[in-house]
Amino acid sequence: MKINESYIITETDIRYRDLDVVATIKIVEGEYKDVEFHFGEIRVPEEENEDKTFTISFNYEIISEHKHLKKNQEFEKVLGEIMNDLLHHSLTEAEKRYNDELREKNTQTSDIG
Numbered sequence: 332m333k334i335n336e337s338y339i340i341t342e343t344d345i346r347y348r349d350l351d352v353v354a355t356i357k358i359v360e361g362e363y364k365d366v367e368f369h370f371g372e373i374r375v376p377e378e379e380n381e382d383k384t385f386t387i388s389f390n391y392e393i394i395s396e397h398k399h400l401k402k403n404q405e406f407e408k409v410l411g412e413i414m415n416d417l418l419h420h421s422l423t424e425a426e427k428r429y430n431d432e433l434r435e436k437n438t439q440t441s442d443i444g
Contacts, residue, residue: 337413373388
């Protein structure tokens, strides 16, 4: 599945810490082209930053031969951008589904007997 031009999501059967099956993400352009990885645990803090934003932290595992990138700050910045893009996409899709369901519910007529 392609959400963004710079990466693709592939179907896999990888488990993260024996919890859930996760998808592999492959970067398809730029400095980190051909790096494959998956996100692990994602943590959202309970309190916001001073600027009213939240800093999400996450674990990830590189599953291609690019393991040397682990803990590389520039690479992790790219992963953060991908995470942000995925979250934004998921929220947008959820909002569309909710609005469609609401619209469908509002257009249905009840039987008056």
